[in-house]
Amino acid sequence: MRLFVGLDLPATLRQRLALLSGGLPGARWVPAENYHLTLRFIGEMPGHRAEEIDLALSTLRARRFSLGVGGVGVFAKGGRPTSLWAGVERSAPLEHLQGKIETALQRAGLAAERRRFTPHITLARLDNAGEARLAAFVQAHNLFRAETIAVAHFTLFSSLLGKEHAVYTAEADYPLT
Ligand code: 2AM
DSSP states (O other): OEEEEEEOOOHHHHHHHHTTOOSOTTEEEOOGGGOOEEEEEEEEOOHHHHHHHHHHHHTOOOOOEEEOEEEEEEEEETTEEEEEEEEEOOOHHHHHHHHHHHHHHHHTTOOOOOSOOOOEEEEEEESSOOHHHHHHHHHHHTTOBOOOEEEOEEEEEEEEOOSSSOEEEEEEEEEOO
């Protein structure tokens, strides 16, 4: 199973984000049902490890919090833009939850994540998006702000890679207190 820990998003926010799709040649837009915020990518795990991970996550205690979403940005690899995303405000409770998940997963035997946590919601993968068009898109949507959302649980997702898009399934939800 390919696993990751994340936040699913309310329908109102998905609808709002979906309005950003379009008007950018070279963008493969993520379908609205796939929008999510990754807190920790895990990767391929055998079934028995998935159970240990679930157990570790279910003992974690953290508080509910609200999350601000706004702005758009681009990730690039080797100078080439690879993905377009909506920004997520960094906040102490979000960082705290992410840190607790990291600790729980390390206790369950996973190697430490070396990448810095950069909260984002991927809107599109980019193949040869023209630089000028991309820059114009980012500028046009930089003032984008969505309603603040209430985060009351986090989720262990499985991901089945498909030809067009991945299929994400919520395997377990963990309530925040
Ligand atoms: P992305 O949206 O920025 O591409 C499920 O695949 C989630 O895990 C996606 O949100 C993806 O982030 C993230 N992800 C996929 N592969 C990853 C990797 N090797 N390292 C970190 N995150 C990854």
